[in-house]
Amino acid sequence: MDNSGSGSFMRNRRLESFLNTSSSPTYREKPKVSVKEEAAQKPKADVYQDDDDDDGWVLALISCIRIVTCFLTMMVTTFIWALIMLVLLPWPYERIRQGNIYGHVTGRLLMWILGNPRKIEGSEFSNKRAIYICNHASPLDIFLIMWLTPTGTVGIAKKEIMWYPLFGQLYILANHLRIDRSNPTAAIQSLKEAADAVVRNNLSLIIFPEGTRSRNGRLLPFKKGFVHLALQSGLPIVPMVFTGTHLAWRKGSSHVRPAPLTVRYLDPIITDDWTADKIDEYVKMVHNLYVKHLPESQRPPES
Template sequence: MENSGTGAFLRTRRLESCFNASSTLSAKETPRSSVKEELGSKRRADMYVDEAGLGSVLISWIKIILCFLTMMVTTSVWAVIMLVLLPWPYERIKQGNIFGHVSGRLLLWIVGNPIKIEGAEFSNERAIYICNHASPLDIVLIMWLVPTGTVGIAKKEIIWYPLFGQLYVLANHLRIDRKNPTAAIESMKEAARAVVKNNLSLIIFPEGTRSKDGRLLPFKKGFVHLALQTGLPIVPMVLTGTHLAWRKGSLHLRPTPLSVKFLPPIDTSDWTADKINDHVKMVHELYVRNLPESQRPLALEGPENGSKS
C-alpha cells in the first residue's frame, strides 16, 4: 500500500499537535484546581453542554456554510481527477483517500473542535478499520485518518448525499443494499475480493447505522465475515464526543472536545466461521470498555444474532 510522508503529514502528527493545544493548556492549569473540582470535572467529562445562545448559533451556521463551500471546491477538483481516472479504478480509490485527507483536514480546521488522537501508530496498518458512528463528524474524521488505499462500504443511499455521495461513487467505494440481505452479502464478498486483489484496507461501521444518542449499538456480523474472507487484522477506532459536537438532525456545531483512539490490531488469523457470534461479542465488549459511560449501551445487548450481513 502506498503511504507517502505527505499523506502521513496530512493525517497525523503536526495537525494532531495543533488540535491538542487546548487540551495541553488545560492540563497545565489542573494543579491550581482543588481536588473536589478535579473530581467534578471528571464526572462531567462525558456530559459536555455549552450555552446555545444566539452568538453560538450564528457562529455554527457560519462554520457550516464554510464547510459546504470548502466541500464544493475540493469535490469539484477531485471530480475532474476521478473522471480522468475512470479506466483505473484502483487509482480512483487512492485519489478518493487523498481527497479525504485534504478535505477532512480543512473541515476539521473550520469546525475548530479540539481533537485528541491516541494510538496513531496503528493508523497505517493494512487492516479492516471499524468505527462507532453517532455523528456526521465521524465521516470527516475517518476521511482524514484512514490510510491511502482504503475502500469504504456504505449504504447505497449515500449516492444522494450532496457532493460527498457522488464523489464516493466516483472513487470506486462500495455500496450495499441494507434492505436486501442477499445483495448485501454479495457486496461483502465483492469487497473482500477487491481488497485481496489490490492489497487494500477497508473501513466499515459495524453498527450498520448511526446511533441517535451516541450510545453504542449492537454490532452486525459483516466485519467478521470480511475478516474471515480477507485474513486482515481489525483495527478498532473509538470515537468519543462527536455525538455532542454535532448531534443527529441538528445544524448546531458545539465546541465539544473530540477523541479518536486507535486500538492495537486484532489478529483474525485463527478466527473461524463457527464462532462468528463470539468474535462479534468480543469486539463489541472491547468498545464498551474503551467508551465513556455516556456512550456505553444502557443495557448490554448481545450481537444481532439474526443479522446475516
Template sequence: MIAVVRLILLVLFFIGSTIAGILVCLVRPFHRNNVALFSHWYGRVSWILGISVEIRHDAAIAANTPYVFIANHQNNLDLFVMSGSVLPGTVTMGKKSLKYIPFFGQLYWLSGNIMIDRNNKNKALNTMLAAAERITHKNLSVWMFPEGTRSYGRGLLPFKMGAFHIALEANVAMVPVCMSTTHQQVKLNRWNNGKVIIQMMAPITLSPADNLRQFAEKTRQHMAAQIQLLDTELGNDYTASKTPLKE
C-alpha cells in the first residue's frame, strides 16, 4: 500500500513540477540558476521515498566559483536524492537523447543543461570544448557523472576522461561528490528507508603536466574510499565497492 501511494505522489510531482518548470523556463530560458532551482525541487522528493538526506560541504568550496563537479552515479534514485546538493550557477551534462523524452526532455534542455552526442566523437568533443568556454565566460559550474552510466551496485566504475578534459581546458578545480550507497537500500513498500549522506569533497586541481588517466584513477580511488567510509558510518551492508574492477 505504501508503494502505491508513493508512486501516485511521484506521478503527481512529475506532472506538477514539469508544468511549473516549463512555465519558469518560458520566462527565463537557459537561466544560470534554473538547474539548481529544479534540482532542489527534485531533491525534496526524497521524503516521499522515506529517505533522510544529509549534505556535507567541504569548507574549501567557495561560493560563486566555477567548478567541474564529478559524482558517483548509482541508479534512478540519484535524481531524487543527489539533486538537492546542486549549487546555484551549475548546469549538468547529459546525453542528447534526453531531449526527446516528452516534456521532461524539453524542460532539461530549456533549463540550460548541456546535451552531448555520445555516438559522435567529433560532436562530443565540440560539446566539451563549448562547456569549457561556458565555464570560463559565464562563470558556470558543470556537473558530470564520470562513470558515464549507472553502476547498479557494481561499485564505482572506471572514469571516462571528458570531465577531466573540461576542467583542464577551463582551468578550474574539480569537486568530487560522493553519495553513500542506495543500491538495494531503498524499498518502496517500507516506510523508513534510512539515511543517505552526500559528501562534497575539497576541490582538487590538475595541470597540463598531469597524466589525465592516472589523475582520474587516483580520483576514482579517493572517491571509492570516501563512499566506503560513508557506508561504514551508516552501517550499510554493501561490499561491491570492495570488489576489484577490471579496467
C-alpha cells in the first residue's frame, strides 16, 4: 500500500516536471546590470542629428533669440564698417585690412553669442601668407572664416554676391574678389585676374573648394579653382578642416544647437613645383587629405 502510494506520487512528480519543461522554455536569470553599464552597452546616437521639431520649445526659443541677436549684431557692425570703408575709398589695400578687422570682430562676436564650445588645432599655420581652403557645411563656417583668417586676406565668391543686402555691398567695399561662373572660359579668366591681384598686393586668399554648402555635412567633390589659383600665384595651400559645424547649424535649418566645433589647420602644402598637366591629381590629393582628417560622419559615402 505504501509502496503503491509512493510510486504514484513519484510518477505524478515526473509527469508534472515533464509538462512544465514542455510548456515553457527554461531560462537562466541574467546578472543585474547597473544603469551606467547599460548605457555604455547601448550604441551611442548623435543627439544633434535629431530633427528640429525634437528640440523642444525652450531650446527652440533660445536658438531663435541667438540667431536674431547675431543678425542684429551683424547689421550694426556691417553698417559701422561700411561707413569706414566709404571714407577709405581711395585706399584699396586699407579697405582690405579693415574688411579683415571687421571679420575678426564680427566673427568672434557671433561665435560668442552662439556659445558653441570651440577647439582650434594647428594655429601655428594660421598666419602664413597662403591660400586657405576649408570644407563648407554650415553658416557657421562663414563666421569662423571671418574670425580666423589673417589680416591681408581676401575672399573669393561668385559675382552675384553683390546683390546680398548690406553684406554684399560691404564685400565689394572691402575689395574682396568675385568670379564669373557663367561659363568655364569666364571663370578661368576671373581666377587669373584674382590670382594677379593677390600676387600684386601681397595678399592671402580664402576659398571653399566644394563651391557650395553640403546639406548633410559630408564632403562634396572639390572644384579645380583653388588649384588654378595656386598654380598662378605660387602660394602654399593651408587646409582648414571644420568638424561639428553641420551639427550645430545645418543647411536650411533655423535652429542652432550647442554642438562642439573643431577647427584644425593642416600642414601647408607647397605648390612651387606643381604643373598644369596634373591639376586633377592635385585636386584628388587634397580631397583625400580631407577625407583622412574628417570623422566618418563627414566623409563622402563611398569613402
